[in-house]
Amino acid sequence: MTQSNSASIVTWNINSVRFRIDLVARFIEIYKPDVLCLQETKCIDDSFPLNAFHKLGYPHIALKGQKAYHGVATISRWPIAETNRMEFCGKQDARHIATRFADDAHPALAGVDLHNFYVPAGGDVPDREQNDKFGHKLDFLSEMTSWSKGLSGKDTMLVGDLNIAPLETDVWSHKQLLKVVSHTPIEVDGLNGIQQAGNWVDVIRSHIPPEDKCYTWWSYRSPNWSNSNKGRRLDHIWANAGLAARTISVEVLRDVRGWDKPSDHAPVITHIKV
C-alpha cells in the first residue's frame, strides 16, 4: 500500500458500531486513517461488522466486545503482531484492548504498542458511598495507575474515551461542572495520577495550547450543540515522551459531530512521523 512519511491514528467513541457503520464508512473515505480506535462498539465480537472494514481497506482488526454495553476495537491498515486484553476491577466488561504493530507495519507504527481504553462513565452522583459506578470509575483509575508504573518505556500510545475532562479549558464551565461527574477534582486527581505514574504526555494538549478551549463530546440533549458549545474533552491521546515527540499534529474533527445520526463524541486524529 502507499506509504507516506506519517501514519494517522484516530480515537472515536462511536456509540454503537453497527448502528453507525455507514457513518464510519463515510468518515474513513474522507480521513483515511491508518488506524481507527473505537469505543462503545456495543456488540459481541461475532456481531462486529468485520466485512465492512475489510472492504474499506482494514484487514487487521482487534476486538474486545460484549453484549449491548462498552466494547473496544482497533482497526488497522497495517499488520498487528500481538493483541492483549486487560481486565480491570475484576470485571470482564470489554474496556481495553492493546495491539503491538508488526515490524512490517508503517515505519511510524512498527513496534508501537497502542492501548485503546473505555473508562467507566461513573454514573450521576460523584460519591462512591452513594454510587457504585463512581467507585468503579475511581478504582479503574487506580488500576490504570498501577499498570502505568510498570510500563517498559518502549514507544506506547494510549487512546480512548477516558470520561474525564481534566483542565478548566476542557469543559464549557469549570465552575458549573466541578460537582458533575467527569470534571470533579477526585477524578481529575486520578487521571493526573495515571499520567504521572506512566510519564504520559497529553498529546492533544501538546498540540492544542492548554489555555484554548478543547472539547470532544457534546450532549445529544442540546439541540443547538454547536452554537451553545457546552462540550467536554473526554477523549484522550497520550504517549511516552519519545513517541509524543514524533506526533506532528492533533485535530478534533468537530464537523463529524454535526453529520447525520452522529455519535455524541467527535473523532480525534493524530499524525505520527517516522
Next chain:
DNA sequence: ATGACGTGCGAAGCACGA
C-alpha cells in the same frame, strides 16, 4: 436549562450514557 436524547434489548420500558 445538566437537558429539549440516543443506544441495545426485546417487544414496553428500562439500563446506561456523562
